[in-house]
Structures are given as structure tokens and as C-alpha cells.
Amino acid sequence: MHNVVQAIILGVLIGGVYALMASGLTLVFGIMKVINVAQGALVILAAYLSYTLFSHLHVDPFLSILIVTPAMFVLGVAVQLVFVRSLRGRDASELSLLVTWALALGIEGALSAVFQTTYRSTLPSYTYRSWDIFGYQVGLVRVLGFAASALLLGLLSLLLTRTRFGRAVRATVQNPTAATLLGVDSNRVQTLSFGIGVSMAAAAGAVYGVIYPFNPGSHYDLISRLLSIVVLGGLGSIGGAVAAALTMGVVESVVAVEISPTWAAFSFFIVLIAFLLVRPQGIFGLRSSFTPPGS
Amino acid sequence: MTMTSTRIAVALAGATALAAGAATAGSAAPRSGSAGPIKIGISLSLSGDFSDSGKAAKHGYELWKNVVNAHGGVLGRKVQLIIKDDTSSPTQASTNYQNFITKDKVDLVFGPFSTLLSAPSAAVANRYGYAFIEPAGGGPAVFQEKLHNVFFTQPAPVLQSADVFAKFLLSLPKAQRPKTAAYPSLDDPFSSPIADRVRTLLEKAGVKTVYKTIYPSETTDMTPIMQKIASKHPDAVIGGTQSNDAFAQVKAMIQLKFSPKFLFLTNGPNDPAEFPSKVGAKNVNGIFSTGDWFPEERSPGNAAFVKAYVKAYGGSAGTVDPTAAEAYAAGQVVEDVAKKIHSIDNKKIIATLHTGNWPTVEGVLRWNSIGEPQGSDLLVEWVNGKLSPVFPKNVALATALTPKPGWGG
Numbered sequence: 279m280h281n282v283v284q285a286i287i288l289g290v291l292i293g294g295v296y297a298l299m300a301s302g303l304t305l306v307f308g309i310m311k312v313i314n315v316a317q318g319a320l321v322i323l324a325a326y327l328s329y330t331l332f333s334h335l336h337v338d339p340f341l342s343i344l345i346v347t348p349a350m351f352v353l354g355v356a357v358q359l360v361f362v363r364s365l366r367g368r369d370a371s372e373l374s375l376l377v378t379w380a381l382a383l384g385i386e387g388a389l390s391a392v393f394q395t396t397y398r399s400t401l402p403s404y405t406y407r408s409w410d411i412f413g414y415q416v417g418l419v420r421v422l423g424f425a426a427s428a429l430l431l432g433l434l435s436l437l438l439t440r441t442r443f444g445r446a447v448r449a450t451v452q453n454p455t456a457a458t459l460l461g462v463d464s465n466r467v468q469t470l471s472f473g474i475g476v477s478m479a480a481a482a483g484a485v486y487g488v489i490y491p492f493n494p495g496s497h498y499d500l501i502s503r504l505l506s507i508v509v510l511g512g513l514g515s516i517g518g519a520v521a522a523a524l525t526m527g528v529v530e531s532v533v534a535v536e537i538s539p540t541w542a543a544f545s546f547f548i549v550l551i552a553f554l555l556v557r558p559q560g561i562f563g564l565r566s567s568f569t570p571p572g573s
Numbered sequence: 574m575t576m577t578s579t580r581i582a583v584a585l586a587g588a589t590a591l592a593a594g595a596a597t598a599g600s601a602a603p604r605s606g607s608a609g610p611i612k613i614g615i616s617l618s619l620s621g622d623f624s625d626s627g628k629a630a631k632h633g634y635e636l637w638k639n640v641v642n643a644h645g646g647v648l649g650r651k652v653q654l655i656i657k658d659d660t661s662s663p664t665q666a667s668t669n670y671q672n673f674i675t676k677d678k679v680d681l682v683f684g685p686f687s688t689l690l691s692a693p694s695a696a697v698a699n700r701y702g703y704a705f706i707e708p709a710g711g712g713p714a715v716f717q718e719k720l721h722n723v724f725f726t727q728p729a730p731v732l733q734s735a736d737v738f739a740k741f742l743l744s745l746p747k748a749q750r751p752k753t754a755a756y757p758s759l760d761d762p763f764s765s766p767i768a769d770r771v772r773t774l775l776e777k778a779g780v781k782t783v784y785k786t787i788y789p790s791e792t793t794d795m796t797p798i799m800q801k802i803a804s805k806h807p808d809a810v811i812g813g814t815q816s817n818d819a820f821a822q823v824k825a826m827i828q829l830k831f832s833p834k835f836l837f838l839t840n841g842p843n844d845p846a847e848f849p850s851k852v853g854a855k856n857v858n859g860i861f862s863t864g865d866w867f868p869e870e871r872s873p874g875n876a877a878f879v880k881a882y883v884k885a886y887g888g889s890a891g892t893v894d895p896t897a898a899e900a901y902a903a904g905q906v907v908e909d910v911a912k913k914i915h916s917i918d919n920k921k922i923i924a925t926l927h928t929g930n931w932p933t934v935e936g937v938l939r940w941n942s943i944g945e946p947q948g949s950d951l952l953v954e955w956v957n958g959k960l961s962p963v964f965p966k967n968v969a970l971a972t973a974l975t976p977k978p979g980w981g982g
Contacts, residue, residue, distance in 0.1 A: 280804065281800060281801060281804050284800050285797055285800065288794075288796055288797060288800070292794065390620065394620075394624065395620055395621060395622070395624045396624065396625050397816075397817050399820075399851065401850075401851070401853075405824070405853070406824065406827040406828060406853055406856070406980070407828075408827075408828045408829070408830065410830065415800075415828060415829045415830060417796075417828040489794075490793045490794070490821075491793070491817050491820065491821065495621075495622075499791055499793075530794075530797075531794075531796075531797050532797075534792075534794075534797035534798060534801075535797040535798075535800060535801045538786060539786055539787075539788035539789065539792050539797070539798055540760070540786075540787065540788065540789055542792070542797070543789070543791065543792075
């Protein structure tokens with residue numbers, strides 16, 4: 279039992295970080311029906327930025343979120359303006375897959391050229407510190423990572439529910455045509471949302487680099503996890519992404535401890551498939567909100 | 574086109590292809606005895622998963638080439654290395670060797686990095702009758718093909734590389750030996766079979782196995798595995814590891830405040846340059862690993878190799894990657910065998926290397942009929958922040974530190 283509880287703690291802490299990455303992906307999908315498969319690569323790009331700030335300028339990786347997030351927001355806005363906005367018409371969703379995949383490969387190639395393929399880790403002095411809470415070991419960096427993720431997800435939630443911009447975003451998600459008719463500037467909403475989605479990846483990337491070693495190819499594993507999370511959570515639902523990410527963290531961690539690490543990653547997919555058989559729209563997804571592209 | 578003319582065209586095309594094939598096969602044999610440089614083809618992982626080690630091997634090969642050329646080359650001919658990147662892919666490595674032999678018409682080939690790439694590459698070299706002197710493919714997959722052209726330039730096959738740790742534990746007074754052990758290993762031919770062998774040896778000697786697992790290479794988080802191990806309280810943790818998973822295992826143990834009495838990892842802690850920076854310099858003491866080579870080792874040509882390496886690539890003796898020494902040894906073997914038989918004919922090289930002893934920086938090597946070296950690796954341990962050989966006693970440069978001090982000790 280002790281092992282299961284410890285595994286659940288670990289799973290929740292790491293699930294929080296995945297939730298932050300996935301929130302950006304699902305937000306962008308909700309608004310513009312674009313599946314940004316470069317989200318994993320953007321996480322890794324941010325991990326490298328934070329790593330560089332730490333190793334050259336001794337900027338604490340958690341403080342570097344304050345630098346990396348706005349910088350990547352600007353990058354996200356630029357990517358949306360240059361690559362994504364020009365995709366129009368019925369195939370826009372399919373084309374966006376190709377465009378963002380090309381972006382992912384471009385980022386991977388550029389990172390390989392600059393940093394080589396050696397695994398890197400951002401290792402601040404407190405990396406190895408942990409607390410003993412009722413006999414359970416809780417790593418400091420994981421708690422900080424979870425706290426940073428929770429804080430940013432909270433801010434995102436406030437932005438979406440308490441501001442005029444947030445109302446415009448939610449209106450666009452629910453009914454883009456009606457939102458435009460009522461005066462919402464959909465281009466602006468799409469561009470800013472894409473930037474926000476990328477900045478969520480950025481913050482998560484800074485945290486990721488402290489917890490796990492990474493190299494430019496790490497994004498393949500990440501994007502497969504993130505896509506699974508947003509599908510389980512319900513495409514377009516941030517709450518669903520959070521619930522799904524936590525589920526993934528806990529299932530993987532408990533299976534690794536109680537059954538075998540070989541089954542850990544696969545076990546989440548079993549949960550995903552089983553859940554989707556019962557509820558195809560995901561945890562919080564609305565059956566009617568998803569219109570297959572081209573239909 | 575009529576039916577007849579189509580047939581003629583097909584027949585002609587077929588004949589041309591056959592002729593081209595015959596020409597390629599006929600010209601595959603190297604031009605031994607020519608006066609130009611001796612061309613040696615080497616596929617290396619300069620990008621992808623094994624790029625660190627691939628680059629280290631490149632350093633070793635190039636250093637040997639520079640040293641040997643400065644001394645007049647091999648049999649009076651300069652050595653030229655043709656190195657191609659295989660992106661850590663076994664398929665690309667095989668293709669590279671095929672091209673070295675059939676297109677570049679190299680005189681000799683040296684091996685790539687790791688068992689995964691060496692096994693298929695050795696088969697390609699064997700098909701064309703080339704000797705396959707290789708520094709880094711020591712896993713069972715290489716030897717189980719029973720090829721006679723393979724010569725692995727390390728003291729022992731990888732599978733046996735950790736036997737030395739079992740021997741060390743069993744050399745301790747009974748009261749000091751571990752009673753229980755856990756074995757977390759990476760699913761890799763270079764990793765898990767080694768730990769399995771140690772487990773068999775220790776189980777026979779009465780050390781109880783309390784946990785064993787094989788984790789897939791994409792496992793980034795070692796904490797759940799280490800947590801499970803910690804809950805079993807083993808005296809010894811013996812992991813079949815590569816580098817990143819070894820760092821992650823140690824990191825997870827520190828965070829879980831679990832410090833076993835004995836910690837042995839097949840790879841990772843034996844990298845003096847990387848290990849302290851990846852797990853914290855204060856946490857290294859008492860961690861064992863194994864090594865085929867050591868900077869201070871008194872093996873033939875080793876002092877000169879270390880000096881030349883540091884001069885060429887900077888750093889210190891402690892930062893020389895053993896992979897570079899292994900690659901350098903491959904060059905030493907060729908240099909010696911060519912001198913002995915006055916030829917670089919692959920057939921003669923293969924026949925000659927199966928007999929006698931061959932002095933290298935990796936020690937004096939000798940092989941059985943399928944290229945398995947017949948020596949023993951070194952047991953290395955971090956003692957006072959420095960990695961040193963501690964067993965067997967005749968090569969030890971420090972006294973083994975047991976039991977392992979706690980983290981930060």
C-alpha cells in the first residue's frame with residue numbers, strides 16, 4: 279500500500295507538468311481546429327532555452343519561466359501568422375498537421391545542429407533535495423514543477439473566465455460564426471491563443487528539463503503522450519486535459535511500481551482505448567462540438 | 574514495342590545488370606600491395622542515440638592514424654580513414670560497410686559503436702572476406718553468429734564484463750557480503766544480459782534476489798522502479814545500465830533517500846567526465862562500475878596514448894573516454910599484425926590474429942575462434958571523488974570502499 283500511495287504522489291506531481299503542456303495543445307485545437315504536433319518540440323525547445331540560461335547565465339530554471347514564456351509567446355504568435363493563418367478552406371486541419379509537423383522537425387534539426395544529440399539536464403543545486411512526509415519521499419523539483427504548472431493553469435483559467443479576451447476565446451470555441459457576427463475579431467483571438475498555447479509549452483519545458491534528461495529527439499515521445507492526453511480529456515477541453523494528464527501520471531507510475539516498467543507506458547493506452555469505447559468524446563468533450571474536418 | 578522487342582530489351586537490361594553486379598563483386602577485393610595510402614572504412618554514430626560514444630571512437634581512431642602516420646605509417650604506407658555517419662542506425666551502418674567495400678574499395682574496415690550496429694556490420698564484412706576488428710561490439714549478438722573475421726578489442730566479452738564484481742563480492746569475508754540484491758536493467762543487449770549473469774553467479778553463492786526488472790529504453794522516470802527497490806531493502810543494487818538510465822537511477826535513489834550497501838551499475842559511473850556532473854560530485858563515492866580500460870593502466874603504449882590524447886583533445890587523463898582507447902587498440906592490432914605478416918591482406922590478418930597475444934592499450938589481447946577476447950575487465954569504484962580500479966588486486970590502484978557511504982558522504 280505504501281508503494282501505491284508513493285506512486286500516486288509521484289504520478290500526480292508529474293501529471294501536473296504534462297497537464298500544462300497539454301493545455302496549450304487542447305486550447306489551440308478548441309479555437310482553430312489545428313492539431314499542433316509541434317507542441318512536443320516546442321516543449322523541448324523551451325527546455326533548451328532554460329538549460330542555456332541556467333548553464334551560461336546561472337538563471338534558476340524555475341525563474342527562467344518568466345523569460346522563456348514571453349519569448350516563446352512571441353515565437354508562437356509569429357508561427358501562427360506565418361505558417362498557420364495562411365491555411366484556409368476545408369483542408370486547413372489536415373494541412374495544419376503537416377505544417378506543424380514540419381515545424382517540429384525543423385526545431386529538432388536546429389537543436390541538433392546547435393546542441394548536438396547529447397542528453398542534457400538542467401541540474402540546479404537543489405535537484406536532489408526531497409522531503410520526507412509521513413514516510414513518503416517527495417522530491418523538491420517535482421513539487422516546484424507541479425506548483426508552477428498549477429499556478430500557470432490557474433492563471434490560464436482566470437484569463438479564459440474573467441477577461442473580455444477569455445470570453446471571446448470561449449465564444450470562438452463554442453461557435454466561431456456566431457462569435458464573428460457578434461464582433462469578435464477571430465484572427466486576433468486565433469493568433470493570441472496560439473501564442474498562449476506555445477507559452478504553456480514553454481513553461482512546461484523549463485520544468486521538464488529539470489526533471490528529465492532531454493535531447494532534440496525527445497519530442498516524439500512527448501507528442502504521443504500529449505495527443506493521448508488531449509484525446510482522453512476531450513479535444514478542446516482544458517479541464518479534460520488536466521484530468522487526463524493526472525490519470526496518465528498516476529496509471530503509469532502505479533503500473534511501473536506494481537506490475538512492471540515495461541507495461542507502464544502501454545497501460546495508459548489501454549485506459550485510453552477502454553475509456554473511448556465507452557465515451558468517445560473523452561472525459562469532458564462534447565460529442566457535438568467535434569466536427570470531423572472536411573465533413 | 575512488340576512482344577519480341579520487349580523481351581530483348583528485358584534480356585539486355587538483365588544482362589547489363591548481371592555484368593554490372595559481376596564487375597562490382599569482382600572489384601570488391603582491396604588493392605593490397607598498391608603504393609597509395611591504406612584506406613580504412615569506419616562507420617560511426619556521429620549523430621543519434623550513440624553519438625557521444627561515436628565521437629569518442631572517432632577521436633581514438635584519428636589519434637591512432639595521426640600517431641602511426643607520424644611514425645611512417647603501416648608498412649611504409651600512410652593510413653587514410655574514411656569515416657561515415659550511420660546516425661546510430663544498424664541499417665545505415667550495414668549500408669556504409671557495403672559501400673566502403675564495394676564503392677570506396679577500402680583496404681580494411683574497423684568496427685562502429687555498440688553491439689547493435691556491430692553485429693550486422695560484421696556480417697557484411699564477413700561476406701566480403703574482410704577482417705572486422707571492432708572496439709565496441711562485445712554483446713552476445715556479435716558472437717552468436719560465430720564469425721571468424723571478428724576481433725573485439727577489449728579484454729572480455731561484454732556479457733562477462735561484470736563477472737569481476739561478483740568475484741569481488743565473493744572475495745569479501747562472508748559477514749561483509751550482501752545477503753540480498755535487486756537487479757534493475759535496461760532492455761538492451763549491452764545491459765540486461767550482464768546483470769543477469771552477475772545475478773546467476775550471486776544466486777549460486779546464496780545471495781537472494783529480492784527484485785529484478787527490465788525497463789524499456791524510453792523509460793525516463795526511474796523513480797517508481799527505485800521506489801519499489803527501496804521498499805525491498807536490498808543490500809546490493811546491481812543494474813545493467815547505459816549512461817542516461819544510470820544517472821536517472823542514482824538521481825532517483827538520492828531523492829528517495831535510499832542508499833544500498835553496494836551499488837554497481839554496468840555503465841554510467843565508469844564515465845569519469847560525465848558522472849559527477851550528472852549525479853552531483855558529493856554523491857559518487859562507493860559506486861562501482863566496470864571498465865575495460867583505465868587512464869593509469871600499465872598496458873602496452875597506454876601512457877603514450879593518454880599523453881597524445883590529452884595533447885590532441887585537451888582535458889586530463891581522467892577525462893579520456895574509454896571508447897577512444899578501445900578504438901585506438903583496434904589500430905594498434907592492425908599495426909602489429911601488418912608488421913608481423915608484412916601484408917594487409919584480410920585473409921592473412923584473420924588467420925594470424927587467431928593465434929598469439931596482441932599488446933594494446935586495452936591490455937594484451939587474445940581471441941578464440943569467434944573473436945571473443947579471453948581476458949577479464951577491471952572493477953572500478955569512486956573512492957574519495959576519484960574513479961579507480963579496485964579489483965582484481967594485481968591491477969588495483971585504490972582500496973575498495975565498502976559498504977557504500979550514504980549520499981553526500
